[in-house]
Amino acid sequence: MRFTNLFAPTLRQDPADADVVSHRLLLRAGYIRRVTSGVYDLLPLGLRVLRHIETIIRQELDAAGAQELLLPMVQPAELWQQSGRWDKYGRELLRLVDRHDHASCLGPTHEEVICHLVAGDLRSWRQLPMNLYQIQAKFRDEVRPRFGLMRGREFTMKDGYSFHADDEDLAREYDHMFATYQRIFRRLGLNFRAVEADTGSIGGNRSHEFHVLADSGEDLIAYCTECDYAANVEKAISGRAKPLATGNEQPLAQVATLGVTEVDAVAKLLDIAPSQLVKTLIYRVTGGELDGKTIAICIAGDDQLQEIKLQRAIHAEALEMASDAEITEAGGVIGYIGPQGLTCPLFADTALQAACDLIAGANQNNTHLRHLSMPRDAANAHYFELRQSCADDQCPHCGGTIALARGIEVGQVFALGRQYTEPMEVGFQDRDGKRATATMGCYGIGVSRLVAAIVEQCHDEAGICWPMAVAPFQVALITLGNGEMVTEASAELYQQLTEANIDTLWDDRKERPGVKFKDAELMGLPLQLVVGERGLKDGMVELKPRQGEKQLILLADALSHCLQSVANPQ
Numbered sequence: 001m002r003f004t005n006l007f008a009p010t011l012r013q014d015p016a017d018a019d020v021v022s023h024r025l026l027l028r029a030g031y032i033r034r035v036t037s038g039v040y041d042l043l044p045l046g047l048r049v050l051r052h053i054e055t056i057i058r059q060e061l062d063a064a065g066a067q068e069l070l071l072p073m074v075q076p077a078e079l080w081q082q083s084g085r086w087d088k089y090g091r092e093l094l095r096l097v098d099r100h101d102h103a104s105c106l107g108p109t110h111e112e113v114i115c116h117l118v119a120g121d122l123r124s125w126r127q128l129p130m131n132l133y134q135i136q137a138k139f140r141d142e143v144r145p146r147f148g149l150m151r152g153r154e155f156t157m158k159d160g161y162s163f164h165a166d167d168e169d170l171a172r173e174y175d176h177m178f179a180t181y182q183r184i185f186r187r188l189g190l191n192f193r194a195v196e197a198d199t200g201s202i203g204g205n206r207s208h209e210f211h212v213l214a215d216s217g218e219d220l221i222a223y224c225t226e227c228d229y230a231a232n233v234e235k236a237i238s239g240r241a242k243p244l245a246t247g248n249e250q251p252l253a254q255v256a257t258l259g260v261t262e263v264d265a266v267a268k269l270l271d272i273a274p275s276q277l278v279k280t281l282i283y284r285v286t287g288g289e290l291d292g293k294t295i296a297i298c299i300a301g302d303d304q305l306q307e308i309k310l311q312r313a314i315h316a317e318a319l320e321m322a323s324d325a326e327i328t329e330a331g332g333v334i335g336y337i338g339p340q341g342l343t344c345p346l347f348a349d350t351a352l353q354a355a356c357d358l359i360a361g362a363n364q365n366n367t368h369l370r371h372l373s374m375p376r377d378a379a380n381a382h383y384f385e386l387r388q389s390c391a392d393d394q395c396p397h398c399g400g401t402i403a404l405a406r407g408i409e410v411g412q413v414f415a416l417g418r419q420y421t422e423p424m425e426v427g428f429q430d431r432d433g434k435r436a437t438a439t440m441g442c443y444g445i446g447v448s449r450l451v452a453a454i455v456e457q458c459h460d461e462a463g464i465c466w467p468m469a470v471a472p473f474q475v476a477l478i479t480l481g482n483g484e485m486v487t488e489a490s491a492e493l494y495q496q497l498t499e500a501n502i503d504t505l506w507d508d509r510k511e512r513p514g515v516k517f518k519d520a521e522l523m524g525l526p527l528q529l530v531v532g533e534r535g536l537k538d539g540m541v542e543l544k545p546r547q548g549e550k551q552l553i554l555l556a557d558a559l560s561h562c563l564q565s566v567a568n569p570q
C-alpha cells in the first residue's frame with residue numbers, strides 16, 4: 001500500500017480524553033476513532049491488526065478441531081426467558097422492541113442461541129463432541145465504557161461453545177482449549193498468565209481467565225512467587241501473613257472513643273494494630289434467599305471485603321451499601337457498628353473464626369468494645385472466605401508468598417456443565433438408547449480488546465511497537481527526498497517486497513524525512529527500510545527494526561534481509 005492512498009489520519013497532539021497508553025496511541029496513529037461512548041470506528045490500520053489477530057485465532061482453533069459458524073446479533077427474548085437470563089442479566093443487556101411489539105436483545109454472548117441451534121439438530125451421542133465458534137460483534141451496555149477498545153459497548157469477540165456426552169469429555173476439551181489459548185496468546189507475542197477465575201454471570205463450575213500483565217489492567221491477580229498458583233482476586237484464597245490472635249478470652253469492656261470512627265484512627269487512639277479491630281459493614285442484598293434483606297459483614301480491620309466472594313457465598317445477584325435508615329433498623333449505630341446486638345444475619349471472614357481480644361463498635365454512640373471474642377460474642381456468624389488477597393499472604397497450595405499484579409482479561413474458558421443445556425433442552429440419545437442432556441463448555445477471547453492489550457505491552461515513547469505477527473504492515477519503506485533515483489529504487493523494492501508477500505507500506509509522500517520517521521514509529525511498523533540518495537550512490541539502503549539498531553545493507557540484498565527479519569523477528 002502506498003502511504004498517499006492510506007486513510008490513516010495521525011494526530012500531532014495527545015487526545016485529551018484518552019487515559020491509557022493504548023487508547024492514546026491508537027487514536028494518535030490513526031487506528032481508531034470514537035463514534036460515541038464505547039463505540040469506535042476501526043480505520044484501515046486498526047482493521048488490519050484485528051484481522052491478523054483473527055487469523056491466528058482461526059488457525060489455532062481450526063487445528064484444534066473447532067468449526068467456525070456465524071450466529072445472529074439480534075436474539076429473541078424467548079430464548080433468554082427459557083434460560084432464565086432475561087430477568088437476571090441486568091442492564092448490560094440491550095433490549096429492543098420491534099414494530100410487532102416483539103422483544104429481542106443485542107447479543108452480549110451466545111449461549112442461548114447456540115443451545116437453540118444444537119438442540120434442534122442433535123439426535124445421537126455419535127454426533128458428539130462438537131466445538132463451534134464464531135468471531136462477531138457483541139454488545140454490552142457497560143456502565144463505564146472506557147480506555148478505547150479495552151472496554152467498549154460494541155466490541156469483537158471470539159466465542160466458542162463445545163457440547164459433550166459426559167463431563168469427562170468436557171474436562172478433556174476444557175484442557176484442550178486451555179492449551180490452545182496458550183498457543184494463541186504466545187503467537188500474539190504477549191506476556192500473559194492463566195488464572196483461576198470466578199464464573200460470573202455466565203456461570204458453571206470451573207473457569208480460567210487469561211490476563212495480559214500490564215499496569216493499566218482493570219483486574220487484580222494474586223499469584224504465588226514460588227509455585228504456579230494464580231487467581232483473580234475475585235476468587236483467590238490465600239491466608240493472612242499474620243493470623244489473628246486467639247484463645248485469650250477476657251470479659252467484654254466498653255471503651256470511650258468520642259467521635260473517632262475510622263479504623264486507623266481508632267487503632268491509634270487505643271494503641272492497637274488495625275488488624276485487632278473488627279470492621280462491620282451493612283449491605284442490602286438483591287437476589288437469592290436473602291433478597292431485599294440487610295446483612296452485616298465482619299472482617300479484620302486491615303483487610304478489604306471482596307464483594308464478588310460475598311455475592312457468590314450468599315448467591316446474591318447484587319449488593320449495595322445499606323441506607324442509614326436500614327442500618328438503624330438492623331440495630332447498628334453509624335460510625336460505631338459492631339457485630340454484637342445486630343438483628344440482621346451476620347457473615348464473617350474465616351480469618352476471624354476463632355479470633356479473640358478484638359475491638360469492635362458497640363452499637364452505641366462514641367463507644368467501642370474491648371476483648372470481643374467472635375466465637376463467644378458473635379456466635380450467630382456464618383463464616384466464608386470474604387477477604388481480598390493481599391501481597392505477602394500465604395499461598396493456599398504451597399505456603400509460599402503471594403504477590404499481586406494488574407492484568408487485562410483477554411480470554412476466559414468455562415466448564416459450564418448442564419446449566420444452559422438443561423433449560424434449553426439440548427438432549428440426545430446416549431449409547432444405551434436413553435435420553436440424556438449434553439454437557440457444555442464455553443470459551444471467549446476479546447479480539448478487539450487484544451488490539452489495545454498488545455499496545456499496552458508493546459510501545460515506547462515514540463509510539464506502538466507491533467509484534468511482527470499482528471503488525472498492520474511488516475515493512476515501512478521510506479523514501480527520502482523525491483529524486484528520480486530514490487523513487488525508482490523504491491518502486492522496484494516495493495514491487496519485490498509485495499510479490500514476496502511482505503505487507504509493505506511505501507511512504508511515497510512529499511514529506512520531510514523527520515515526518516516520515518515519526519509516523520513510521522508512531523504507527524509501530526516492525527521494520528523500516530530506508531532508501532536515500534547518499535546510500536543509493538553506493539548501492540546501499542538502511543534496514544532498521546522498530547526498536548533495534550540500523551544496519552546498512554546492499555540494495556540487492558534488501559529483499560532477502562526483509563524476508564529473514566519477517567520470518568525471524570527480533
Ligand code: ATP
Pocket residue numbers: 109140142149150151152153155157200202409410411412444445446447448449
Ligand atoms: P470483564 O470482566 O472485563 O467485563 P467479562 O468477564 O464480562 O469481561 P467474558 O464474558 O468472559 O467477559 O467475555 C469474553 C472476553 O471478551 C473477555 O475475556 C474480554 O477479553 C472480552 N470483553 C468482555 N467485555 C468486553 C468489553 N466491554 N469490551 C471489550 N472486550 C470485552
Ligand code: MG
Pocket residue numbers: 209409411412
Ligand atoms: Mg470473563
